[in-house]
Structure formats: structure tokens, C-alpha cells
Amino acid sequence: xxxxxxxxxxxxxxxxxxxxxxxxxxxxxxxxxxxxxxxxxxxxxxxxxxxxxxxxxxxxxxxxxxxxxxxxxxxxxxxxxxxxxxxxxxxxxxxxxxxxxxxxxxxxxxxxxxxxxxxxxxxxxxxxxxxxxxxxxxxxxxxxxxxxxxxxxxxxxxxxxxxxxxxxxxxxxxxxxxxxxxx
Numbered sequence: 001x002x003x004x005x006x007x008x009x010x011x012x013x014x015x016x017x018x019x020x021x022x023x024x025x026x027x028x029x030x031x032x033x034x035x036x037x038x039x040x041x042x043x044x045x046x047x048x049x050x051x052x053x054x055x056x057x058x059x060x061x062x063x064x065x066x067x068x069x070x071x072x073x074x075x076x077x078x079x080x081x082x083x084x085x086x087x088x089x090x091x092x093x094x095x096x097x098x099x100x101x102x103x104x105x106x107x108x109x110x111x112x113x114x115x116x117x118x119x120x121x122x123x124x125x126x127x128x129x130x131x132x133x134x135x136x137x138x139x140x141x142x143x144x145x146x147x148x149x150x151x152x153x154x155x156x157x158x159x160x161x162x163x164x165x166x167x168x169x170x171x172x173x174x175x176x177x178x179x180x181x182x183x
Contacts, residue, residue: 004044004051008058011040015157023115027124027152031161034169039160046155047119049084056149059160063149064142066121068110068134069093072101077113081123081148082139086183096181097137120155123166126174128153136171140182143167 014028031038041058052063062084069078076099082088090102107118113133114125126134142148148163171178 004046004054006041006043006054006058008041010058011042012037013040015040015042021154023128024152024154024157027127030124030127030173031170034165034173036161036165036169040152040157042157044156045119046151046158052084052149052158055158059149059158061147061149061160063158064139066123066150068105068114068121069102070105070109071099072103074105074109077105077109077134078102078137079114079121079123079126079134080137080139080181081142081150082183083141086139086141088183092183093137093181097135097179114153116153120151120153122151122153124150124159124170125153126171126176129174129176132175134176135179136176137179137181140180143178143180 039059041055043055046052049065056062064081065084067080069080094100094102110116110118110121113129115128116122116125145163147160149158149160152159
């Protein structure tokens with residue numbers, strides 16, 4: 001059970017208060033520019049998938065795990081979206097993408113490539129990956145779901161977005177392609 005405080009108010013627009021980070025506000029601005037509707041809840045910092053249980057309930061979805069991974073030589077980076085209740089087995093993913101020795105990427109690479117800090121990893125950070133250094137991997141279950149949940153590049157808010165909007169509007173805008181995996 002989660003111990004974080006949640007404002008269970010459902011918002012359909014960007015926050016109007018001034019105490020938000022620029023990267024969060026830039027995320028909302030891009031969603032508006034791309035005409036991607038979302039539902040938002042604000043909360044204390046969510047550090048684990050367990051912290052997201054009450055957030056899931058408020059949004060009526062399951063927040064997905066966003067894992068930022070790298071190869072052994074730290075030259076290839078991957079963002080994996082998967083259901084929060086699925087167990088992540090490195091060997092299963094490695095086989096599917098043809099990369100051995102996957103590890104969790106260090107925070108410095110998250111900041112360098114996605115402008116995101118640990119705990120706030122989100123597919124929306126791909127808007128900051130102008131050089132396409134990060135390969136997007138989405139578990140088939142998330143890929144086929146109507147909605148998915150993520151952070152707006154900071155873990156003090158969570159969004160509910162249509163998966164089709166991610167695939168048909170957001171990713172074409174960023175120029176990232178999807179590799180669908182089965183975990």
C-alpha cells in the first residue's frame with residue numbers, strides 16, 4: 001500500500017501554479033501542441049511502483065514501469081515500458097533485442113539523454129532525446145492497452161494518456177520508433 005499523499009482531483013490541463021519545473025511545463029506544452037488530451041493527478045514524489053497504487057486508482061489505469069537500460073559498454077540506451085506487476089527478467093529482453101548484458105543505466109545518462117532524474121523516468125522524456133540515442137521498447141501488453149500512465153518528466157504528477165496518441169502523435173513528432181517486446 002502506498003504512503004504518499006495524492007490530490008485525487010482529476011485535472012485535464014497543465015498546472016497553473018508557478019512552482020513547477022521547466023521540464024514539466026515543457027511536457028504539458030508539447031502535449032497541448034500535439035493536441036494530446038490527458039488526465040493528471042498531483043501527488044508527493046512517487047519513488048516505486050508500489051507508490052503508484054493509489055495513483056492507479058485515481059486515474060483508473062495501471063501506471064507502467066519505465067526502466068532506463070544500457071548495454072555493457074554504455075553505448076546503447078533503452079527505455080522499456082512494461083506493466084508494473086510484471087517481473088523484469090534481463091535475459092528475456094536481451095534475447096528479443098539482440099543485446100547481451102543489459103544493466104540499469106546510471107542517472108547521469110538519464111539526465112544527458114532524457115533530461116530526467118532517477119525516479120521520474122518517462123516515455124515523455126523522449127522529447128528531449130533530439131539525437132535519438134534511446135531506443136524505445138514497449139511490452140506488448142502496454143502497446144495493446146487503450147491507455148497508459150506515466151510521469152510528465154517529474155514524479156510528482158502522473159498522467160493518463162491514450163496509447164494511440166503516444167504511437168500516432170507523440171512518437172512521430174519525436175522521431176522515435178517502437179520495438180514491441182513480450183516479457
